[in-house]
Amino acid sequence: MLSSKIKNYEFKNPILVASGTYGYGDEVKDIVNVNSLGGIVTKSVTLLPREGNPPPRIAETASGMLNSIGLANLGVDKYIEDKIPSLNKLKTNIIINIAGSMMEDYLETLEKLESVNSKHIGYEINISCPNVKEGGMAFGVNPKITEQLTSEMRKITDKLIIMKLSPNVTSVEDIAIASEQGGADAVSAINTVVGMGIDINTHKPKLYTNFGGLSGPAIKPIALANVHKVYQAISIPIIGIGGIQSSSDVIEFILAGADLVQIGTLNYKNPNIGVEIVEDLKEYCRKNKVDNISDLKGQLKYYDH
Amino acid sequence: MKIYSEIVTVVSNERIADNIYEAFLLSPKISQCSHPGQFINILPSSNWNNIMRRPMSIASQSDNKISIIYKIFGEGTQLMSEWKKNDKVDIIGPLGNKWFDYENKYPILIGGGVGIAPILNLHNYLSKENISNSLICGAKTRDEHFLDHSPKKNIFMTTDMHDFGIKGNALDALEIILNDISLPIKIFACGPHGMLKAIYDYSIKNNYGCQLALETIMACGIGICQGCTIEKKCSEDLHTYRNKYALACIDGPVFNIEELTDAF
Numbered sequence: 036m037l038s039s040k041i042k043n044y045e046f047k048n049p050i051l052v053a054s055g056t057y058g059y060g061d062e063v064k065d066i067v068n069v070n071s072l073g074g075i076v077t078k079s080v081t082l083l084p085r086e087g088n089p090p091p092r093i094a095e096t097a098s099g100m101l102n103s104i105g106l107a108n109l110g111v112d113k114y115i116e117d118k119i120p121s122l123n124k125l126k127t128n129i130i131i132n133i134a135g136s137m138m139e140d141y142l143e144t145l146e147k148l149e150s151v152n153s154k155h156i157g158y159e160i161n162i163s164c165p166n167v168k169e170g171g172m173a174f175g176v177n178p179k180i181t182e183q184l185t186s187e188m189r190k191i192t193d194k195l196i197i198m199k200l201s202p203n204v205t206s207v208e209d210i211a212i213a214s215e216q217g218g219a220d221a222v223s224a225i226n227t228v229v230g231m232g233i234d235i236n237t238h239k240p241k242l243y244t245n246f247g248g249l250s251g252p253a254i255k256p257i258a259l260a261n262v263h264k265v266y267q268a269i270s271i272p273i274i275g276i277g278g279i280q281s282s283s284d285v286i287e288f289i290l291a292g293a294d295l296v297q298i299g300t301l302n303y304k305n306p307n308i309g310v311e312i313v314e315d316l317k318e319y320c321r322k323n324k325v326d327n328i329s330d331l332k333g334q335l336k337y338y339d340h
Numbered sequence: 341m342k343i344y345s346e347i348v349t350v351v352s353n354e355r356i357a358d359n360i361y362e363a364f365l366l367s368p369k370i371s372q373c374s375h376p377g378q379f380i381n382i383l384p385s386s387n388w389n390n391i392m393r394r395p396m397s398i399a400s401q402s403d404n405k406i407s408i409i410y411k412i413f414g415e416g417t418q419l420m421s422e423w424k425k426n427d428k429v430d431i432i433g434p435l436g437n438k439w440f441d442y443e444n445k446y447p448i449l450i451g452g453g454v455g456i457a458p459i460l461n462l463h464n465y466l467s468k469e470n471i472s473n474s475l476i477c478g479a480k481t482r483d484e485h486f487l488d489h490s491p492k493k494n495i496f497m498t499t500d501m502h503d504f505g506i507k508g509n510a511l512d513a514l515e516i517i518l519n520d521i522s523l524p525i526k527i528f529a530c531g532p533h534g535m536l537k538a539i540y541d542y543s544i545k546n547n548y549g550c551q552l553a554l555e556t557i558m559a560c561g562i563g564i565c566q567g568c569t570i571e572k573k574c575s576e577d578l579h580t581y582r583n584k585y586a587l588a589c590i591d592g593p594v595f596n597i598e599e600l601t602d603a604f
């Protein structure tokens with residue numbers, strides 16, 4: 036009813052959790068049955084450890100939040116040593132998010148992850164972090180470089196390659212097409228939207244880096260528009276991301292053209308939200324006599340123009 | 341340490357001082373395993389439209405109950421002040437580390453404003469364990485205090501207005517009571533940043549051991565979002581993680597001042 040496939044990898048349901056909002060799955064193990072999810076995308080890992088940006092790094096906004104973490108993470112060697120063993124024990128799909136600043140960073144990180152005994156089924160490639168000068172954003176705004184990076188990675192792995200797209204571009208379709216042409220198995224959309232907040236008492240920006248990434252329900256309409264544009268442009272699967280907080284939000288993304296979705300910021304409010312949405316989706320399918328939720332993909336009915 | 345996601349029942353929720361409330365929550369799981377210094381992450385109401393929960397220090401844990409002490413500051417605490425007996429509240433906890441190393445020195449506990457919550461928890465714990473200690477509570481005004489000034493019990497009040505208890509701020513009070521203490525001391529403090537900074541400087545200058553429970557903006561409370569950074573002293577190695585920027589939620593909220601830069 037809820038299952039779907041990307042290439043030969045089966046997802047038991049379309050609910051994944053977004054990179055950076057679920058750590059490595061072990062942080063929530065006491066309070067969530069992580070294995071009920073369709074998959075986990077782990078926090079961006081880079082070749083070397085990173086401290087990330089100085090504080091303040093987060094701020095609350097209307098129906099969302101701004102963040103500028105700066106890819107703080109333990110680095111790929113420690114990831115392999117500390118996180119892979121516990122991730123291997125999970126009975127859900129593991130997708131490793133990789134970030135970098137140069138082509139070689141991505142490729143070397145990928146090679147290291149390919150060489151270990153791990154159950155992960157693929158990689159989500161962060162070419163769209165808005166918060167680090169060298170955070171891959173140069174890749175995510177340039178179709179040529181996106182295609183080159185994708186095809187270089189394709190030579191290294193047969194596992195899934197999912198390119199994570201930024202909404203902070205003139206044409207998200209061009210980057211999606213470049214990903215497809217480079218050999219990506221899927222794209223995920225969207226990463227956070229560039230935003231800003233200002234403290235009127237101190238006249239300071241609410242984030243140390245001035246600008247940050249806006250996430251949460253505030254960006255859902257932007258995400259839906261981007262997913263639908265991408266759907267019209269490419270034929271590989273799409274993973275929809277942006278402010279999802281209910282099963283009806285998930286249905287909207289699927290109708291817009293998504294195969295799977297990721298839940299992000301709402302995990303902070305309710306770490307169990309993904310599991311709850313899976314149950315709600317089953318109920319939706321029963322009520323609406325939907326045999327396979329994937330039948331709804333792109334089934335948007337346009338007005339007659 | 342195990343954490344719980346618990347739907348707790350409000351036992352009481354009362355105004356105990358000017359704009360300050362104390363809520364007791366029936367929390368069979370968290371109350372069994374929480375320690376002074378730890379906190380819970382609260383969903384102020386079931387139709388809370390904000391993204392972030394509100395982290396609050398645990399002020400007590402006993403008889404299947406925990407308590408929190410909070411000041412109405414914004415929308416979240418306003419909603420909390422409207423909790424009624426038997427309301428259900430969604431909390432996650434216990435989170436963070438705890439006060440530690442209070443055995444070998446004479447503990448002086450200092451709480452400012454609602455920063456008193458984790459301090460009171462430690463005070464009650466130490467008193468129960470028969471570890472003598474002194475407690476200093478600072479507030480802006482007399483109306484914000486909910487404890488009695490009881491020098492005989494080593495409990496001292498101060499206010500910014502100098503109209504209650506010891507005349508002066510919390511640090512002035514500390515200097516006054518130090519005259520009567522012959523043992524080596526250690527300071528445990530929680531409160532507004534200005535007060536903590538003064539205590540930090542004073543402790544460094546006088547070479548006193550000191551722990552601070554720090555408050556930052558926080559989203560997840562469990563080490564995922566990386567938002568609640570506290571700047572630590574560290575060697576200038578370019579490629580490290582949580583060496584320079586610790587996380588208040590899992591590396592804290594309690595830090596030894598030796599670990600911190602003065603920009604904490």
